Amino acid sequence: MTFLPEKWQPEAGELSNKTLLITGASDGIGKAAALAFARHGAEVLLLGRSEEKLNAVYDQIVAEGGKEPAVIPTDLSQVNHDQLCSLANELAGSISKLDGLLHNAALLGDRKPMAQTSAALWHEVMQVNVNAAFMLTQVMLPLLDNADAASVVFTSSGVGRFGKAFWGAYAVSKFATEGMMQVLASELASTSAIRFNSLNPGAVNTSMRRQAYPAENPSDNPSPEMLMRAWIYLMSDSSQHIQGRALSAQ
DSSP, X not given: XXXXXXXXXXXXXXXXXXXXXXXXXXXXXXXXXXXXXXXXXXXXXXXXXXXXXXXXXXXXXXXXXXXXXXXXXXXXXXXOHHHHHHHXXXXXXXXXXXXXXXXXXXXXXXXXOGGGOOHHHHHHHHIIIIIHHHHHHHHHHHHHHTSSSOEEEEEOOGGGTSOOTTOHHHHHHHHHHHHHHHHHHHHHTTTOSXXXXXXXXXXXXXXXXXXXXXXXXXXXXXXXXXXXXXXXXXHSGGGTTOOSOEEEOO
């Protein structure tokens, strides 16, 4: 993790006074990030498909004494621009700024040759991994601009930086994610304090990883919780100098 200072450790209140929105907050890296952000003082907005799982994350944060989070049940595979505009307007009525946005929600899709990939599956992966991320970022820009130094982090992948056979729609969607991050960083670098970066988690013991690599021993990979220092750093004011970079957590 060359971007992360070797001896940097977050203070207990590292993210105090920050409001952070996490997509895919019900499980895996998204859940771990939401809990880690809350433990370091942030108010977290939990967006995900499963209201039951989001409520469980909510309960854990409250039980640990964190600030009361918001639960935003949203199916990104079905959401449209008007619905996300309504969400942004609703949030603007209750918060004055958004200090960070973690795009973590993603679909893996089928791991098969491109020639055998169904168009329906292709569109679903692109909807969640690319289109929804674009629309959500766009509608949240005014709230992000209201923050002194907002951070937007796109979750990437090694197959989104070097194409790999049989990773089809997922790999292409992650290449698009990298491109979206770079374009936004370039467009807003001189006119906004928002910073945009991508972060490749690497091999992590999550349900998506186990689905993608069924023959792999899951315990050989770190848990999401073990890597959260990188996510906290990117949402903290300590990383204000990092902009437009493709980063790796391992």
